[in-house]
Amino acid sequence: MLASCHARSQQRGHVRGCTSLPDDAEEMIYLDNAATSWPKPPEVLKAMADVLELAGGNPGRSGHRLSVAAAREVYNAREDIAHFFNVADPLRVILTANATHAINIALKGLLKPGDHVVTSSIEHNAVMRPLRSLEKQGVRLSIVPCAADGSLDVRDVVKVMNSRTRLVAITHASNVLGTILPVAEVASVAHEAGALLLADAAQTAGTIPIDMPAMGIDFLAFTGHKELQGPPGIGGLAIGENVDVSQIEPLMRGGTGSRSESEEQPDDLPDKFESGTLNLVGIAGLHAGIQWVRNRGIDTIRAHLKELTLALINGLSELPGIKVYGPLDTNSTVAVVSFSVQHKRVSEVGLKLDEEYGILCRVGLHCAPAAHKTMGSFPEGTVRLAPGVFTTMDDISTTIGAIEQVIHS
Amino acid sequence: MTRYGVVLFYTNSSVMRTEKLLMKAGYSIKLIPTPREFSSDCGMALRFDWADYEQVKLILDTAHLEIGAIHQM
Numbered sequence: 348m349l350a351s352c353h354a355r356s357q358q359r360g361h362v363r364g365c366t367s368l369p370d371d372a373e374e375m376i377y378l379d380n381a382a383t384s385w386p387k388p389p390e391v392l393k394a395m396a397d398v399l400e401l402a403g404g405n406p407g408r409s410g411h412r413l414s415v416a417a418a419r420e421v422y423n424a425r426e427d428i429a430h431f432f433n434v435a436d437p438l439r440v441i442l443t444a445n446a447t448h449a450i451n452i453a454l455k456g457l458l459k460p461g462d463h464v465v466t467s468s469i470e471h472n473a474v475m476r477p478l479r480s481l482e483k484q485g486v487r488l489s490i491v492p493c494a495a496d497g498s499l500d501v502r503d504v505v506k507v508m509n510s511r512t513r514l515v516a517i518t519h520a521s522n523v524l525g526t527i528l529p530v531a532e533v534a535s536v537a538h539e540a541g542a543l544l545l546a547d548a549a550q551t552a553g554t555i556p557i558d559m560p561a562m563g564i565d566f567l568a569f570t571g572h573k574e575l576q577g578p579p580g581i582g583g584l585a586i587g588e589n590v591d592v593s594q595i596e597p598l599m600r601g602g603t604g605s606r607s608e609s610e611e612q613p614d615d616l617p618d619k620f621e622s623g624t625l626n627l628v629g630i631a632g633l634h635a636g637i638q639w640v641r642n643r644g645i646d647t648i649r650a651h652l653k654e655l656t657l658a659l660i661n662g663l664s665e666l667p668g669i670k671v672y673g674p675l676d677t678n679s680t681v682a683v684v685s686f687s688v689q690h691k692r693v694s695e696v697g698l699k700l701d702e703e704y705g706i707l708c709r710v711g712l713h714c715a716p717a718a719h720k721t722m723g724s725f726p727e728g729t730v731r732l733a734p735g736v737f738t739t740m741d742d743i744s745t746t747i748g749a750i751e752q753v754i755h756s
Numbered sequence: 757m758t759r760y761g762v763v764l765f766y767t768n769s770s771v772m773r774t775e776k777l778l779m780k781a782g783y784s785i786k787l788i789p790t791p792r793e794f795s796s797d798c799g800m801a802l803r804f805d806w807a808d809y810e811q812v813k814l815i816l817d818t819a820h821l822e823i824g825a826i827h828q829m
Contacts, residue, residue: 407768410789410800418800422772438769604799605767615767615822 375705376742380735381522381550381683382709383572383579387636391576394635395628406625407604417627424634425617431637432567433558434585438616441584442625446549447473448598449568449584452620453545454478454516456595460485463511465542467499467528468492469521469718473568474547478516487511495722496674497526504533508540516545519555523718523731524673525656525683527555534563543590549573550681553640554649565590571629574648574735576636581629584620592616599623648736652682655734655743659684662747668754672722672729685722685729688754693730696753700730704749708732759806762788763816764795764824771800774821781815783808794827803829 377385398420404413406421422437429437443449454477458464466478468490482488489507493499504515515537520527534544545566548557552567553574559567565587571577586592593614600612601622613619640648656677663671668689673680688696697710711728712719719725732746765771771787778785783804790801804812806828816823 407771407799410787415787415800418768418772419775422769422776425769603767605765607799608795613766615769617769618767 375707376738376746378706378708378732378734378738378742378746380573380738381681381713381731381733384574384576384735386737387578387632388576388639390639391578391632391635395578395632398631399628403627405604406627408602408624420634421625421627421630424630424637427634427637428583429585431557431641432552432569432585433560435560435588436616439586439588441586441617441620442630443582443584444580444626445572445582446547446568446570447582449566449570449582450474450516450545450547451477452584452598453566453568453595454481454514455598456620457543458486458513461487461511462513463487463489463509465489465491465504465507465512465515465537467517468721469497469499469524469526469528470516470518470715471522471547471549471718472714472716473549474516474518475715475717490717493526493528493721496672497521497524497528497718497722498674498679499528499533501529501532501536504536508536508542510541512537512540512542514543514545516547518547518549519551519557520681520683521673521715521718522550522683523685523713523715523729524722525550525680525685526673527551527679527681530564531562534565538563550683553636554645554652554681556645559585559587571633571636574640575633576639576736577633578629581626581633586616592619595620597622643736651736652734653677655738655740656680656682656684658740658743659732659734659747662743663750666747666751666754669750672724682734684732685724686732687724687727687729688750691754693728696730696750699753699756700746700749704745704753706746706749760803760829761806761809761812762791762794762827762829763802763804763812764790764827765799765801766822766824768799770822771802774802774816774819774823777815777819777821778802778804778812781811783812791827791829795824 402416404417406417425437425440491503537544543565546564548569552569567585571581572579599622603618606613672685693710700706785804787800
């Protein structure tokens with residue numbers, strides 16, 4: 348049956364579907380992997396096309412073979428994601444649209460007026476905006492200052508903890524500086540005070556091993572489209588064993604394909620937090636991405652990215668009039684390098700790199716005004732270079748050469 | 757004529773979990789639309805050979821799988 352479905356599609360012939368492709372296919376160097384990784388492994392593209400073509404029913408809504416096949420893919424993906432983060436129960440992996448969605452489920456579901464929540468001063472707006480909104484509703488917020496290089500002193504977290512502290516929500520690594528925060532140590536501090544820990548792993552999942560129970564992470568928000576090599580539109584919230592989910596209100600309510608006789612939202616996991624048809628194509632892509640990362644080896648990936656990052660830091664540091672931000676130590680950062688150029692707007696540098704050298708990066712504030720205030724680059728922002736698994740050392744040399752020319756232009 | 761049993765579930769994830777377990781154990785099973793006479797719920801149910809009832813029940817109980825009910829068809 349599946350074979351004949353496939354044959355039918357072959358008869359339709361290959362068509363070019365997207366009408367918004369870039370006009371030119373000239374050589375480019377993609378250094379915006381902290382925004383979204385590109386290109387994707389061919390296995391990811393194949394998995395996404397296959398699932399839509401061959402298993403394209405609504406996962407778990409009906410009892411026919413295409414719905415069942417889709418439900419199997421969703422469940423298998425959930426199991427692999429759980430295994431990847433060492434979560435014992437795959438039903439505690441909530442599939443979301445992205446990390447922001449996951450963070451909102453945890454923050455808005457858990458925190459009530461009168462609760463106290465702690466975060467850092469280098470957070471992305473994915474954490475900061477929901478917290479600022481909750482603050483207006485009566486949740487008390489403490490922002491622990493980081494040093495200019497993004498590093499966080501755990502003793503400063505201890506100082507702000509109190510008996511009302513319900514949650515410490517921090518990024519695992521800064522999307523602007525790359526700085527890795529000491530999540531496990533902060534989790535210990537949180538737990539000693541009777542609070543939970545949320546880690547925003549948007550920049551780390553897929554490049555740094557994450558063992559949720561070992562690190563004491565109670566909520567892990569991750570996205571599929573960065574170093575997990577999946578497509579945009581899929582992410583998740585993994586919930587630790589010690590979290591009482593009955594205390595968390597769902598962000599959305601609706602159809603789940605379960606307990607359909609009831610007009611009330613079910614308490615079962617993951618259904619409580621997964622209303623509406625799931626992003627099957629995204630889930631299959633994320634699933635294939637995680638398998639790709641596992642096959643490549645997260646240590647191999649990390650070593651490669653460290654090498655590229657070190658070359659970037661060293662190359663940039665030798666250029667006149669350039670300020671490189673962050674700890675400048677690849678053991679304490681992910682593959683993100685932010686810099687500014689004396690007497691040049693970051694937007695001008697970014698435009699020149701794209702138009703004249705085919706080097707793609709992101710300039711400005713990177714949705715993280717707090718981080719830029721902490722590092723002293725607000726409101727101008729920085730140029731951010733973020734190599735990925737497919738970046739080569741040649742790409743880095745070419746980039747350094749191009750930046751040198753841009754400085755002198 | 758083969759007599760079947762049907763396992764009903766509350767969630768799709770439980771169906772998937774149970775299917776994997778019973779398939780691994782080598783039982784002849786099939787996921788089917790939930791028979792309306794047993795439930796008003798939409799979605800999937802798991803059909804098995806009634807001859808395997810005792811063993812299937814034991815596996816489900818041992819694995820602490822959350823199931824709704826088991827009916828004979």
